Amino acid sequence: MARPTLASLAAELGVSRQTISNVLNAPQRVKPATLDRVRAAIEAAGYRPSAAARQLRTRRSMNLGMRLMPVTDGINGSILDRFLHALTESAQGAGYRLTLFCADSHEDEVLQYGELLHVAGIDGFILTSSSRDDVRTKWLQDNGTPFAVFGRPWEDASAQHPWVDIDGAAGTGEAVSILAGQGHTRIAFLGWKDGGSVGDDRQSGWERAMGALGFSEDGSGLCTSATDTVTGGISGGRELIERGATAIVCASDSLAIGAAEILRELRPEQFLPGRPAGPGLRAAVVGFDDTPVAAALGLSSVAQPVEDAARHIVRLLTFELADRRGEGSAPEQHVLLAPHVVERVPLPLAAPH
Amino acid sequence: MARPTLASLAAELGVSRQTISNVLNAPQRVKPATLDRVRAAIEAAGYRPSAAARQLRTRRSMNLGMRLMPVTDGINGSILDRFLHALTESAQGAGYRLTLFCADSHEDEVLQYGELLHVAGIDGFILTSSSRDDVRTKWLQDNGTPFAVFGRPWEDASAQHPWVDIDGAAGTGEAVSILAGQGHTRIAFLGWKDGGSVGDDRQSGWERAMGALGFSEDGSGLCTSATDTVTGGISGGRELIERGATAIVCASDSLAIGAAEILRELRPEQFLPGRPAGPGLRAAVVGFDDTPVAAALGLSSVAQPVEDAARHIVRLLTFELADRRGEGSAPEQHVLLAPHVVERVPLPLAAPH
Numbered sequence: 001m002a003r004p005t006l007a008s009l010a011a012e013l014g015v016s017r018q019t020i021s022n023v024l025n026a027p028q029r030v031k032p033a034t035l036d037r038v039r040a041a042i043e044a045a046g047y048r049p050s051a052a053a054r055q056l057r058t059r060r061s062m063n064l065g066m067r068l069m070p071v072t073d074g075i076n077g078s079i080l081d082r083f084l085h086a087l088t089e090s091a092q093g094a095g096y097r098l099t100l101f102c103a104d105s106h107e108d109e110v111l112q113y114g115e116l117l118h119v120a121g122i123d124g125f126i127l128t129s130s131s132r133d134d135v136r137t138k139w140l141q142d143n144g145t146p147f148a149v150f151g152r153p154w155e156d157a158s159a160q161h162p163w164v165d166i167d168g169a170a171g172t173g174e175a176v177s178i179l180a181g182q183g184h185t186r187i188a189f190l191g192w193k194d195g196g197s198v199g200d201d202r203q204s205g206w207e208r209a210m211g212a213l214g215f216s217e218d219g220s221g222l223c224t225s226a227t228d229t230v231t232g233g234i235s236g237g238r239e240l241i242e243r244g245a246t247a248i249v250c251a252s253d254s255l256a257i258g259a260a261e262i263l264r265e266l267r268p269e270q271f272l273p274g275r276p277a278g279p280g281l282r283a284a285v286v287g288f289d290d291t292p293v294a295a296a297l298g299l300s301s302v303a304q305p306v307e308d309a310a311r312h313i314v315r316l317l318t319f320e321l322a323d324r325r326g327e328g329s330a331p332e333q334h335v336l337l338a339p340h341v342v343e344r345v346p347l348p349l350a351a352p353h
Numbered sequence: 354m355a356r357p358t359l360a361s362l363a364a365e366l367g368v369s370r371q372t373i374s375n376v377l378n379a380p381q382r383v384k385p386a387t388l389d390r391v392r393a394a395i396e397a398a399g400y401r402p403s404a405a406a407r408q409l410r411t412r413r414s415m416n417l418g419m420r421l422m423p424v425t426d427g428i429n430g431s432i433l434d435r436f437l438h439a440l441t442e443s444a445q446g447a448g449y450r451l452t453l454f455c456a457d458s459h460e461d462e463v464l465q466y467g468e469l470l471h472v473a474g475i476d477g478f479i480l481t482s483s484s485r486d487d488v489r490t491k492w493l494q495d496n497g498t499p500f501a502v503f504g505r506p507w508e509d510a511s512a513q514h515p516w517v518d519i520d521g522a523a524g525t526g527e528a529v530s531i532l533a534g535q536g537h538t539r540i541a542f543l544g545w546k547d548g549g550s551v552g553d554d555r556q557s558g559w560e561r562a563m564g565a566l567g568f569s570e571d572g573s574g575l576c577t578s579a580t581d582t583v584t585g586g587i588s589g590g591r592e593l594i595e596r597g598a599t600a601i602v603c604a605s606d607s608l609a610i611g612a613a614e615i616l617r618e619l620r621p622e623q624f625l626p627g628r629p630a631g632p633g634l635r636a637a638v639v640g641f642d643d644t645p646v647a648a649a650l651g652l653s654s655v656a657q658p659v660e661d662a663a664r665h666i667v668r669l670l671t672f673e674l675a676d677r678r679g680e681g682s683a684p685e686q687h688v689l690l691a692p693h694v695v696e697r698v699p700l701p702l703a704a705p706h
Contacts, residue, residue: 084453089455099416102445118370229649296583296646
């Protein structure tokens with residue numbers, strides 16, 4: 001994949017790399033004849049026409065900005081890292097690069113937009129971790145800056161900006177269906193304390209699926225919440241098992257790892273005291289995010305199509321940045337993608353011989 | 354933390370944001386009087402003097418480039434993500450931003466340098482995953498481009514470029530000392546198949562520490578390798594336990610999770626057949642990278658100071674980019690940082706009541 005580079009182009013034209021750099025960045029310093037010759041060669045050589053040539057025409061920097069959110073526990077955080085990788089690749093495929101910055105809060109992020117736009121020359125922004133009454137989307141809209149959000153505006157029905165999100169409720173609903181198909185009827189939900197909009201959404205999917213299956217009469221005792229850690233999963237899982245749950249849908253893999261730890265410590269006679277689970281029925285846990293840890297431990301988990309989400313976001317933002325009177329029709333402005341459950345069996349451990 | 358933004362500066366000076374943008378990016382379009390007034394205000398307001406003002410003086414873009422390596426299994430990969438976060442923060446603290454790009458190989462990375470330097474205006478590069486005979490460092494040196502590497506040049510003694518690395522051998526050596534302090538003498542090493550320079554380094558630390566403790570006579574049977582996965586850890590761990598190991602130092606947390614799975618399945622009478630472990634001696638595993646999974650499962654692990662590494666790399670590269678005749682003395686060009694073992698006990702699971 002030998003792409004022409006500025007160096008190879010300079011060699012071909014018999015000019016210095018500095019001259020080509022000047023053509024692109026400071027054309028007023030280049031003699032008109034040279035300017036025309038180099039510009040023509042750039043277009044003709046197919047030298048990144050999508051990036052360099054468009055940059056010449058539009059004065060865009062071809063640079064998208066995104067705030068890098070702080071590191072979380074790294075278990076559920078791995079989802080944002082997959083997103084970042086997919087975003088960088090999609091942006092590059094569209095001729096853009098991704099520039100990262102840090103901020104302490106949504107408000108601090110807004111304070112940095114001005115400099116990023118005017119000093120760093122960022123063309124548009126990708127936002128993550130959307131919230132209700134998001135100060136960032138308001139600022140960007142008022143300022144006329146192109147942007148796209150990974151995350152819904154939730155109850156802000158007036159929000160018209162482009163966004164892409166993943167339908168968490170559909171994921172927990174599918175988890176309930178799979179567990180019911182295995183014979184479970186006492187399927188619990190272990191959510192986050194203060195789960196916010198995302199947590200509420202995941203819980204609502206479980207509730208609806210339980211209702212649709214006619215299990216809703218059992219619902220009241222089969223839902224609890226815990227801090228989003230493995231130890232939270234242990235305590236929440238124990239509570240739900242004591243209330244008679246035979247299966248647990250969790251809002252995260254951290255919680256699921258803890259709940260699974262409890263299940264593996266239980267001996268058959270301790271499992272469901274007074275409530276036989278029925279022939280062949282095994283206690284089961286489903287996590288959320290399909291993290292590498294879940295894969296390593298053999299835990300089923302709801303997988304989010306973050307790579308698809310990244311591609312959609314780049315498509316939305318680059319359409320916004322391109323000349324919108326072009327031929328292509330506008331992409332769907334609000335995209336809700338469906339996750340799916342990855343089913344696994346716990347690590348098969350042959351007895352040591 | 355209300356930083357002045359270009360917007361607030363524009364309001365204060367009674368000029369448009371476009372004017373300020375022109376002062377920074379196209380000064381030839383601004384009237385000389387306005388130019389002087391805005392430049393003075395930028396300097397005086399302390400408006401990011403390290404970034405904006407230096408950008409005016411030096412014509413640098415204040416943009417550092419780094420290739421985002423492909424997603425790995427996500428267990429050991431989390432270390433590179435922590436590095437990325439720390440790098441973005443350190444760069445921002447020094448007035449620089451971090452721009453990401455993707456490449457298929459070291460060779461492809463080199464092919465993109467030209468465009469990144471001349472079209473995107475990248476000032477310098479941060480490289481990861483160094484290898485022997487690295488084509489990238491050669492290209493950058495020949496081209497006179499500033500860069501710094503996270504990773505040693507290994508046996509390439511002629512390499513003079515700035516690098517920062519973490520002393521893996523010191524980490525596995527410390528793991529051996531800790532296990533020996535607990536009473537273990539049959540301490541094994543579980544490495545990677547085709548571990549490369551990094552794998553060899555981690556193994557050499559174990560070897561040296563075992564020799565120093567006088568345990569080297571047992572060494573031959575207490576070292577094996579496996580593919581870098583949890584199932585690899587299970588098979589490798591079983592092999593080492595059958596050879597009489599009571600403790601295992603692993604080249605990664607993926608391997609350690611697998612080895613720990615084997616240990617927890619063993620009943621006391623299966624552990625060390627014919628070789629009593631001695632009173633109070635518990636089988637033990639130490640992983641490498643101190644990943645979130647290790648923390649969640651209560652596994653001891655060697656922690657790499659990646660945040661320190663990121664700060665050193667930014668210091669090396671920004672020194673290279675700044676006027677080197679300034680007053681500050683040059684930072685150490687080759688930095689080897691020591692990791693340390695985070696000791697943990699496996700998750701304390703109270704018996705269900």
